[in-house]
Amino acid sequence: MAGRPAEPHVIWARPERAGRGPKPAFSRADIAAAAVRVADAGGIDAVTMRQVAAELGCGTMSLYNYVPRKEDLYELMADRVAGEYDLPEKPSGDWRADLTALAHRARAMMRAHPWMARLMSAVYGFSPNAMRYLEHSLACLDALDLPYGEKMELVAMVNGVVTTYVANELQTAERARSLPWSAEQEHAVRIAYMGREIASGRYPRLAAAFAEDSGPIDLDAVFDRALARVLDSFTTRRPENP
Amino acid sequence: MAGRPAEPHVIWARPERAGRGPKPAFSRADIAAAAVRVADAGGIDAVTMRQVAAELGCGTMSLYNYVPRKEDLYELMADRVAGEYDLPEKPSGDWRADLTALAHRARAMMRAHPWMARLMSAVYGFSPNAMRYLEHSLACLDALDLPYGEKMELVAMVNGVVTTYVANELQTAERARSLPWSAEQEHAVRIAYMGREIASGRYPRLAAAFAEDSGPIDLDAVFDRALARVLDSFTTRRPENP
DNA sequence: CTTAGTTACGTACAACGTACGTAGTGAGAT
DNA sequence: ATCTCACTACGTACGTTGTACGTAACTAAG
Incomplete structure (x- = not known):
């Protein structure tokens, strides 16, 4: 046994x-x-x-x-x-650029393996390669004069943005794998329902938001904006709060 | 059938x-x-x-x-x-305060039902009460002069912060429900492994981070800081990027 | 009153994680 | 060279899951 x-x-x-027995x-x-x-x-x-x-x-x-x-x-x-990341290169010294590049690679990885989003929230986050990744993230911040506690918070927020946005993006498609119909059919029915609901007038602001003509959503741009905002919040000084 | x-x-x-048959x-x-x-x-x-x-x-x-x-x-x-939220009250006009309060209530809700974090990523996000919540979130931003597209991005980021942090917080405890041993035992073994790994010297910055004496982590404070940063990033102008 | 759609639910099945037992293998001890 | 025993390999079997299907009872519509 x-x-x-x-x-x-x-x-x-x-x-x-193990030491003994057949290999x-x-x-x-x-x-x-x-x-x-x-x-x-x-x-x-x-x-x-x-x-x-x-x-x-x-x-x-x-x-x-x-x-x-x-x-x-x-x-x-x-x-x-x-462990699929290539992380041998030394950080460039521009922590903002390095962290942005790292976040982009993390995002690409999670899109290449769409099941990772769900897996990462089901698994303890400190495997050897995860620690390697974390160490590298901290290395990118060597030039930044902050206590490690805050650096960890920064890294956590960046990782949070990556997983949140990728999960949102992929959730419909991934969930449809287990359904007897296609993701497109599912999506169409959901949109139709929402359209009817919004047309009811109970959600005026949602209606306005959906009516706002902004062309097709550029997911890359949305992600970049969110990431930039998080990085900004560690760069700029916060205005005093009353 | x-x-x-x-x-x-x-x-x-x-x-x-349905119209017919027994009730x-x-x-x-x-x-x-x-x-x-x-x-x-x-x-x-x-x-x-x-x-x-x-x-x-x-x-x-x-x-x-x-x-x-x-x-x-x-x-x-x-x-x-x-639908457990009480949302009848009108927004106060201070969107930052309103959204902060809303995020706190969302966090409290997810801690009261620790399984919600996992559920929300497995379910389509537009149920009637979810839409009500979203509508209310947008109502909090009425005074804010932004296109709806950006308001939606703000709301999405706030919700993202809530789910990310609550999920991180609860994941160990919740996962332990399905294990044959206790969460404390699991945690102890994990920490011991990490300690050994960090002591190996392969992760100098992680070691420094863990060595940094900052007392016990105040999860509420960490959450509040992260939330404040996100809100800040919609208040302050971003400095130009070279 | 008829009838057709709905409710209620027992039975049954395929797929899952995994406990358990058995047979074979090969490195260290003698 | 032989013994020993931890380890590998894996078939069988059990309990649990989601749910397809069939049947019987019920009630609103025609």
Whole structure:
């Protein structure tokens, strides 16, 4: 009976290779890669122990030798994606530019793996690669004269903006994966309902907002504005509050 | 064969009471209330069709007369909680104060129903009560001279801050509900791992950040600072960027 | 009164996470 | 060289989930 302890454990603290016995057929990286492949192809709900095992080409229960609980599989996945960044370059010294670039890359990553938004809120945020990412974020702020507490708050806010906006953007499309109809159909029906509701006159300001002719929404621009505002708030002095 | 159409539908567009046949034993509000009670008591994972039906005192499959799919049950729950706000009062004219108060109430609501954070990202955001809330948010900004597009962005950022911070705050505790050990045990093991990792010297800035003696973190203060920053960024003019 | 649509709900099924047991493997101890 | 035993591999099985489907009872519309 191996590897399913009844006490709390962190997958990262568990040695990948045990001393005795035959050598494992797969590495942790193999398993994370397989799970990520399954999620990219079929969404996060397709990531079942059976599917991942099939992708690896082994029996379902063999997976449990590597991953005691399904949540640990999620942690492996999140960490692997967090490791996809190229972070070797040294910060340029312009913290605003560096952090903006980093946020853009984080956003691109989450759009490349649309299931990550949901996963990140289901998983403990301190895997090895997540810590590497965090360390790099702080390194970008070396030139900024602030206590680390505030730097952490800045980084948290930037990450918050990224996940919030990407999640909003992808939620409809991702949720539609589990539905028997298409995302477009779903969207059309929702919009029709909202249109009827707004036309009722009960929501005058919402009506005005939707009537406002501003052309199609540029999601990139919206994201950039939100990010810039957060960065601004750490640059400018706040006006006194009565 | 009633009520499980193969085409897209919105629960809110479906009439609560059909013209023919015996009158339903429950109202939509009854069902939402029961589901919320189950979630408050046992977390979101306790909300199963069987449990909610048991809470109502009816057969499992009877629920499907009211709620075609489980996701619709989630929508009912989210809408009910969104309806728990008291919003009758007119905005005071001080949009900053009004929006701050509103954000505080939203935060309190999400802490009172810790499962809401996860639910809101799984559900389409335009239920009747959500629209009421949005309309009220816009009403708070009546005095602010901005196009509706920007007002919507402001409201979205405020809501984003609320959900982000509450989710971070609650995620450990909520996740621990499904684990065979306690949140405290889990936390202790995680902290121990991080401590070992940080002591390795690979994350000098993280180490410095954790070493920085700032006393226990005041989550309320952190939230207030983040919120204030977002509001600031719509008040102050942004300095020119080179 | 008829009839057709609605409500109520028991049964059944596929898919899930995973507990458990068994068989085989191979590195360290003797 | 042989023994030993932790470890790997994985089939079987159980409890739980969402929900498709069928049946029986009920009631408003024609």
